[in-house]
Amino acid sequence: MTPVPRAPRASQRGITLFGLLFWALTIGFTGYVLVRAVPTVNEYLTIKRAIEKVAAGQPATVSDARTAFDRQKEVEYSITSIDSKDLEITKENDKVVIAFAYDKEVPLMGPVYLLIKYEGRAKAP
Structure with missing residues (x-):
């Protein structure tokens, strides 16, 4: 009796457990940083709208x-990072120009912080 030849094994494709863990941690950490940083971006946009107004x-x-x-x-109520004394108010071509700049530290974990530097400028139309 002669042995029946077997078909060659198809190479397996897919993601390994370590690859899956790596991507899960990467996506999770990125999501965590976004959740912590988005409120500061919202505050910046609120400040910019108020300054423009x-x-x-x-x-x-x-x-x-x-x-x-x-x-x-x-x-x-969401503006907590700057006060009116932090504004730089000037005139250019008889138009009021209001500028601001501030740093925001976002605590991530323990002694690790994310530093975001915000600045903006509003010119009267």
Whole structure:
């Protein structure tokens, strides 16, 4: 009796357990960082909208601009990173220009932080 020839084994394809763990950890950590950082981006966009609204009102003096920002800050409860004293208010071509810059530290775990530097500028239309 002669042995029956067997078909060659097809190579296996797929992901290994270590590959699966690597990608799960990578995606999980990226998601964790995003969950921690998105509120700071939301705050930045809120600050930028408030600054643009103040600049569009064409305040007559620097103190008027700061007061208008304080009023916007009372309405927008999510603004906690800057105050009106942190604004740089100037005039360019008879238009009010309001600029701001601040750093935000996002705690990730233990002594590890993510530092995000935000800055913005609003010019009256």
